[in-house]
Amino acid sequence: MSLDASSSATVSLDDEVEIGFTSVVKWYLGDVSMVVNWTDPTSLLVINNDTSYQSSYAVTTVPTAGEWTQLTLESTFPQPHPIHLHGHDFFTLASGTGTYADAAPTLNTANPPRRDVDMLPASGYLVIAFKADNPGVWLCHCHIGWHTGEGFALQFVERETEIAALYNATTVEDTCSTWSTYQTESGITQDDSGI
């Protein structure tokens, strides 16, 4: 089915992808390296109406049904990254090498490719967009597993006020508390981004 995208977004992110080498390697999107607490996932926070997210949760809220969100990722690192978004088939509006500003691409909104993964080229940029038609907590991350573990991720909380009703709160709370007990009893220490 042919579907068009929009080039006008009400939520717009333009994040530089960066890597930091300190005692451990971390990836950053827009200066944030994601770290979420295993025992306190975003969906549980939403259910508990505890929505003052820590900055390390890398949350962008997408409040309005039917409006568009656009994410531009740029990287000067000479390695491609497969970018995956949960909850949507996103539209790829542009990608290429060099900086987005230098390339100044025309965004392709006329039935553009729809993907659940697309490549951020080495030393390049990727522009994706999605329409807020699916309430939920949606992770967007590099699909190279250890990059995800090193913080290469962000999340969209889409139509926050509608999310709790979509969950069975008891199931979520029970699952989280069971995990928490297991983690404590087994002496497991979280040593990565938590995703």
Ligand SMILES: [Cu+2]
């Ligand atoms: Cu990666």
